[in-house]
Amino acid sequence: MDETRTKSGTQVETTVLGADEIILNMGPQHPSTHGVLRVKLKLDGERVAGSECIIGYLHRGVEKIAEHRSYQQFAPYVDRMDYVAAVSNGLGYCEAVEKLLGAEAPPRARVVRTILTELQRIASHLVWLGTHALDIGALTPLFYCFREREEILKIYEKYCGARLTTHAFRIGGLQYETYDGFEAEVERFCNDFSQRIDEYETLLTENRIWLGRTKGVGVLSAADAIALGVSGPVLRASGVKWDIRKAAPYAAYDQYKFEIPTGPNGDTYDRYMVRMEEMRQSRLICLQAIENIPSGPIMARIGKVLKPPPGEVYHAIEAPKGELGYYIVSDGTTQPYRVRVRPPSFVNLQAFDQMARGSLVADVVAIIGTIDIVLGEVDR
Amino acid sequence: MADDPSKKDATTPPSGGGGGTPPKADETPAAPPAKAAEPAKPAEAVKPAAPAAAAGAPPAPKPAPPPKEAPPKPAPLDNELVQRLKARFGAAIIEPTIDRKQAIVLVAAAQWLEISKYCRDEEKFDYLADITAVDWPKREKRFDLVANLYSFAKNERLRLKAHLGENETVSTVVNIWPTANWLEREIFDMFGIRFDGHPDLRRMLLPEEWVGHPLRKDYDILKQDEAWVKENLGIESGQ
Numbered sequence: 001m002d003e004t005r006t007k008s009g010t011q012v013e014t015t016v017l018g019a020d021e022i023i024l025n026m027g028p029q030h031p032s033t034h035g036v037l038r039v040k041l042k043l044d045g046e047r048v049a050g051s052e053c054i055i056g057y058l059h060r061g062v063e064k065i066a067e068h069r070s071y072q073q074f075a076p077y078v079d080r081m082d083y084v085a086a087v088s089n090g091l092g093y094c095e096a097v098e099k100l101l102g103a104e105a106p107p108r109a110r111v112v113r114t115i116l117t118e119l120q121r122i123a124s125h126l127v128w129l130g131t132h133a134l135d136i137g138a139l140t141p142l143f144y145c146f147r148e149r150e151e152i153l154k155i156y157e158k159y160c161g162a163r164l165t166t167h168a169f170r171i172g173g174l175q176y177e178t179y180d181g182f183e184a185e186v187e188r189f190c191n192d193f194s195q196r197i198d199e200y201e202t203l204l205t206e207n208r209i210w211l212g213r214t215k216g217v218g219v220l221s222a223a224d225a226i227a228l229g230v231s232g233p234v235l236r237a238s239g240v241k242w243d244i245r246k247a248a249p250y251a252a253y254d255q256y257k258f259e260i261p262t263g264p265n266g267d268t269y270d271r272y273m274v275r276m277e278e279m280r281q282s283r284l285i286c287l288q289a290i291e292n293i294p295s296g297p298i299m300a301r302i303g304k305v306l307k308p309p310p311g312e313v314y315h316a317i318e319a320p321k322g323e324l325g326y327y328i329v330s331d332g333t334t335q336p337y338r339v340r341v342r343p344p345s346f347v348n349l350q351a352f353d354q355m356a357r358g359s360l361v362a363d364v365v366a367i368i369g370t371i372d373i374v375l376g377e378v379d380r
Numbered sequence: 381m382a383d384d385p386s387k388k389d390a391t392t393p394p395s396g397g398g399g400g401t402p403p404k405a406d407e408t409p410a411a412p413p414a415k416a417a418e419p420a421k422p423a424e425a426v427k428p429a430a431p432a433a434a435a436g437a438p439p440a441p442k443p444a445p446p447p448k449e450a451p452p453k454p455a456p457l458d459n460e461l462v463q464r465l466k467a468r469f470g471a472a473i474i475e476p477t478i479d480r481k482q483a484i485v486l487v488a489a490a491q492w493l494e495i496s497k498y499c500r501d502e503e504k505f506d507y508l509a510d511i512t513a514v515d516w517p518k519r520e521k522r523f524d525l526v527a528n529l530y531s532f533a534k535n536e537r538l539r540l541k542a543h544l545g546e547n548e549t550v551s552t553v554v555n556i557w558p559t560a561n562w563l564e565r566e567i568f569d570m571f572g573i574r575f576d577g578h579p580d581l582r583r584m585l586l587p588e589e590w591v592g593h594p595l596r597k598d599y600d601i602l603k604q605d606e607a608w609v610k611e612n613l614g615i616e617s618g619q
Contacts (some may be wrong), residue, residue: 056585063570064594068601099480226532229508229559240532247535311454311479314528314539316509325510327528342510342528350562379585 020044024361028057032135032365035375039352039364046360051353055346058379066339071097071306072171074339079165081341082377084127086165087120087156088319094169095250096315096326098300100308101171107294109173110252115186115289116159116168117251118282122193123152124320125275132272132369133204136213141203148196151189155182171306173299183290190283197279204272214269218355218367221266228351232322232344234371237274238266244318251317256288268370275372307334321345321372341380345373454479461503461538469495482539489525489542493551496527496540500556505529505538508557511564513544513571515597521545523573527553544573552578570595587612 017023021044028036036057042050062081066074078093079086091113098104105113130145153163158179160168168174204210220230225238235242243260245253261277263270308330316325322344331337348371355367457476465473465485472491477484487495499505507530514524521543529538544550552575553560564575565584572593575581582588591605609615 056583056587059585061594064599064601067597102480226507227558229557229563231509242532312484313480314482314510314537323509325528327510327512327526329514338514340510340512340514340526342512346562347559350559 017042018044021049026364028054033368034131034373035378037349037368037373037375037378039368041356041361041364043361046362048356048359048361048364051356051364053349053352055349055375055378058375060380062380063339063341066336068335070334071308071336074336075169075171076165076167078341079167080376081343081380082124082319082321082324082345082374083164084374085120085124085320087116087168088124088317088324090167090169091117091251092315092317092319092324092326094171095317096313096328097171097306097308098302099315100311100313100328100330101302101306102309103172103300103302105173105300106297107252108296109169109298109300111255111289111293112174112178112298113169114252114256115286115293116156118285118289119152119155119186119189121282121320122279123149125279126152128275128320128369128372129200129272132366132372133210135365135369136210138204138207138210141200144196144199144203148189148193151192155185155189158182158185170299172302173297175299177298178293183293186286186290190287193283194280197276197283201276205276211269213363213366214272214370215267216265217268217359217363218370219265219267220351220355224354225266225351228354229347230322230351231347232318232320232372233271233274233278234322234348234351236261237263237270239264244316244323248316250315252289253285256285258282258285268366271370305334307332316342319344321374321377322348343377343380345371345375345377346380349373349378454484457483457485459483464503465495465498468498482537484539484541486541486543489544489548489550492525492540492542493553493556496553496556499529499538499540503531503538504533505531505536507532508553508559508563509537511553511560511567513567513573513595515571515595517597519543521548523548523571525550525567525573549574549576551576554578569593572596 021042024041024043025038026041027033027038033039038054038057040052040054041048062077065077069077075090075093078089082089094105126145126149130142133141156166156168157163159182160166160176220234220238222238222240225235225240230238239262241260241262244250246260258281259277261274261281263274310330310332312327312329314325314327316323323342324344325342327338327340327342328336329338352367352371356364359367454477457478461483462473462476462485465476469487469491472488472495473485474488475486477486508527509530510528512526514526516522516524523544525542525544527540529540530536531538542550550573552564554564554577561578561580562584564578565580565582567573568575568581569583569586570593583590586594587608590608592599592603
């Protein structure tokens with residue numbers, strides 16, 4: 001294995017191997033890497049002695065594309081980054097541009113946005129739960145999770161015609177009014193979902209195999225998590241009570257009551273529990289929101305041609321996977337001068353090495369799953 | 381023509397500290413005047429390429445924007461944090477501004493490491509949310525290095541900025557915020573900025589042998605490393 005090109009690898013020194021050490025290449029074509037992630041593992045017997053993530057296979061140059069599109073034209077592209085949480089991506093981008101413009105979406109639009117985004121959080125966590133459990137060996141939850149997710153996707157389809165890359169929001173508000181029976185459908189889903197989530201927990205929470213595969217696996221301390229820039233459920237499971245929905249409320253989150261779950265140990269099991277509780281909280285937010293959707297316009301008066309005054313803005317939202325930030329620089333023209341996406345998956349994935357070091361090679365699969373990455377967002 | 385002096389004025393403030401932020405500086409002249417004068421014009425150079433590039437895509441509505449009134453200058457920022465920074469680092473704190481209610485502090489690149497360390501240790505900005513760069517090819521020092529910090533204790537964000545020249549290096553902040561490792565690698569990949577003392581400065585997203593740095597403004601959207609594509613993918617061109 002000629003590795004001369006890989007100079008100064010801090011993580012995997014492939015040129016110097018101990019007697020019992022081997023290099024194991026995992027991915028990019030591997031079902032448990034959730035896409036095209038390649039992980040080079042240095043193994044000492046069954047133990048992981050070092051790792052290196054090799055990414056970029058899905059790099060599409062989204063940030064470069066943004067510089068060649070108008071502000072509105074770029075909005076659909078952001079859906080293609082974290083494609084299991086497209087609505088959240090859209091919310092972050094639209095709000096960032098609104099901030100840049102000095103505009104604000106009308107109250108009705110903000111509440112509808114909140115509902116759809118929280119449904120998206122549930123849908124994203126369901127994909128995570130199903131695939132994560134599947135990776136570890138529990139086949140059943142996948143089918144249940146996708147059954148419930150389907151209900152959410154149907155709501156999206158009725159709302160805007162698309163299921164995954166929805167482009168549900170527009171800069172300044174919403175393109176579409178909610179359909180007849182929207183509130184009733186969201187309410188029905190939320191009411192059903194309460195028992196469904198108990199079902200998942202019946203399958204997993206006290207399951208001995210599940211406990212054995214997740215407890216004490218991939219531990220990340222709070223200090224390490226902060227130093228590594230980790231955000232979202234991974235950070236909260238390490239005991240840091242920080243959620244941007246509370247710290248810097250956007251959309252309509254300041255109107256609703258919800259809890260921020262945290263975990264005591266920062267292991268894979270805690271991250272599981274945190275995300276389960278987050279789904280419950282999202283459900284509660286949706287129920288609160290549909291009770292009182294204000295009437296009124298759904299679109300702010302911002303004009304058809306957007307020319308934000310020169311300047312820059314950084315706007316972050318709590319996406320299902322963590323802090324999703326948009327740093328947009330305007331030069332006063334109709335096209336952004338620079339759009340930087342701060343992707344939660346990319347930054348969280350950096351903690352993989354810290355979490356995997358010293359664990360068994362079989363747990364690597366659990367650790368990749370627990371970080372909840374989407375390669376479309378890692379590579380952009 | 382009238383724009384040229386204004387642009388010159390605008391480019392100076394980083395060092396002098398009089399006018400708008402650097403972004404402002406470039407954009408004002410970039411709007412209407414002759415593109416022929418400056419090949420590397422950020423906004424202009426890019427526009428013609430776009431419609432040609434996306435043959436199918438609808439052309440962006442892109443008339444040359446006439447600058448009606450002077451763009452609003454970002455207000456100077458002067459709070460306790462800035463005063464403490466100035467007391468500590470003096471002239472290295474070049475220009476604190478506030479834009480869209482967000483605090484931005486332009487600092488000297490030479491002191492990037494010390495100021496970062498101070499911000500983490502003394503001002504409790506313990507979370508580096510993001511670090512990135514912006515290319516302003518017409519400016520004397522073409523790159524903005526931009527770090528977005530967050531403080532859990534204060535629930536406050538702060539943006540540090542530094543200007544870097546074409547071949548100028550800057551000290552890495554990996555030892556202050558380990559998260560900077562991949563983020564700086566991505567900057568190196570996309571802009572070609574080198575970080576002194578970085579433990580593993582390799583390309584992040586593009587293949588290691590790739591030539592060029594795509595997020596520079598003079599890197600056309602259709603451009604790619606033809607040789608790499610031909611050798612590794614066995615095709616003439618992706619476009």
